[in-house]
Amino acid sequence: MKLDREWWRTVRYAIEEEHRTVRLIGVLVTVGAIMAVLIIISNGFSVTIG
Structure with a gap:
C-alpha cells in the first residue's frame, strides 16, 4: 500500500x-x-457531610 501526501496531510x-x-x-x-x-x-468554607 502506497501512502500519498494527502493521507499524511489528513493524519x-x-x-x-x-x-x-x-x-x-x-x-x-x-x-x-x-x-x-x-x-x-465567597460563600465561606464549610463542608457538610451526611
Whole structure:
C-alpha cells in the first residue's frame, strides 16, 4: 500500500485537531476549578457531610 501526501496531510490534520480539543478541555477544566474555588471562598468554607 502506497501512502500519498494527502493521507499524511489528513493524519496530521486529525492529530492537530485532537491537540486543540485536549487544550480546550484543559482550559475549560482549569477555568471551572478557579470558579469553584472563588465560589467556595465567597460563600465561606464549610463542608457538610451526611
